[in-house]
Amino acid sequence: MYVRKVREKLRKENAMKSDPILRRHLPETYPYTSVTARKMIRKYPSLFIKPNRGSQGKGIIRLRRLHYRKIQISWGLQHREIPRKKAVQAVQRLMKPKRTYLIQQGLELAKYKNRIFDIRVYMQKPASKWFISGKVVRVAVQGRFLTNYSQGATPKTVEEVFSSIYKNQPKIASQKINRINALCLALARTMDRKFPGIRELGIDVGVDRKGYIWIIEANTAPQFNTFKSLSNKTMYKRIISRRRTIYS
Numbered sequence: 001m002y003v004r005k006v007r008e009k010l011r012k013e014n015a016m017k018s019d020p021i022l023r024r025h026l027p028e029t030y031p032y033t034s035v036t037a038r039k040m041i042r043k044y045p046s047l048f049i050k051p052n053r054g055s056q057g058k059g060i061i062r063l064r065r066l067h068y069r070k071i072q073i074s075w076g077l078q079h080r081e082i083p084r085k086k087a088v089q090a091v092q093r094l095m096k097p098k099r100t101y102l103i104q105q106g107l108e109l110a111k112y113k114n115r116i117f118d119i120r121v122y123m124q125k126p127a128s129k130w131f132i133s134g135k136v137v138r139v140a141v142q143g144r145f146l147t148n149y150s151q152g153a154t155p156k157t158v159e160e161v162f163s164s165i166y167k168n169q170p171k172i173a174s175q176k177i178n179r180i181n182a183l184c185l186a187l188a189r190t191m192d193r194k195f196p197g198i199r200e201l202g203i204d205v206g207v208d209r210k211g212y213i214w215i216i217e218a219n220t221a222p223q224f225n226t227f228k229s230l231s232n233k234t235m236y237k238r239i240i241s242r243r244r245t246i247y248s
């Protein structure tokens with residue numbers, strides 16, 4: 001079976017934005033330019049700058065507004081404090097000249113045991129219908145701003161994390177999960193219409209500190225090793241079995 005992949009984040013972002021429901025769950029995103037960067041610095045307390053064709057958290061720069069006209073710039077394991085006026089210059093020194101970047105509103109991701117997390121939703125279309133084959137929470141290393149598995153995040157089940165953060169509110173937890181499922185299915189259908197031939201999607205879903213759900217990105221060639229490392233292999237096996245159908 002022919003399987004299409006779409007690497008450019010901005011292309012996928014534009015496709016998702018065309019759906020009014022998805023749009024409300026997308027952080028504000030633009031192609032990076034120094035003019036847009038200056039505007040975004042004034043507008044949001046934190047920003048993410050990402051290579052348009054990046055993956056695994058590589059090359060991502062975060063800016064965070066501090067006190068006294070200072071900005072924290074973070075990349076890899078490094079952080080610097082710089083005057084706000086020099087932020088754009090500092091960002092551009094870290095960017096690779098021949099690459100295209102995007103700039104995005106930063107989210108205040110919710111925490112589990114004092115670490116930020118997001119949810120990876122693995123979707124597949126083995127025949128004519130999209131399925132959610134698995135969901136896994138990726139809990140970042142303490143103090144880090146990336147939740148990628150390749151950046152050292154710990155995989156946890158959604159049940160474990162949600163029952164902890166919504167301790168006495170199981171109803172809210174299950175509502176949240178239903179909402180995530182519905183959004184991801186809508187996303188898959190929109191992406192499929194815009195990019196016919198895609199068969200798998202790995203959606204990074206963020207929940208912010210107010211509980212609002214955000215779509216961080218959608219991968220058309222998602223990794224599945226995160227699922228392999230969970231002690232319960234049900235989701236992993238389902239993914240592998242559907243992949244057999246897709247790639248036959």
Ligand SMILES: Nc1ncnc2c1ncn2[C@@H]1O[C@H](COP(=O)(O)OP(=O)(O)O)[C@@H](O)[C@H]1O
Nearest residue numbers: 048054055056057058105106107146147204217
């Ligand atoms: N706008 C954002 N606000 C907060 N965290 C973000 C934002 N964008 C990305 N991140 C963090 O960075 C990680 C990697 O970003 P992502 O867009 O998924 O790029 P990659 O393709 O490198 O995985 C996300 O899983 C999340 O932890």
Ligand SMILES: [Mg+2]
Nearest residue numbers: 056057204217
């Ligand atoms: Mg990602």
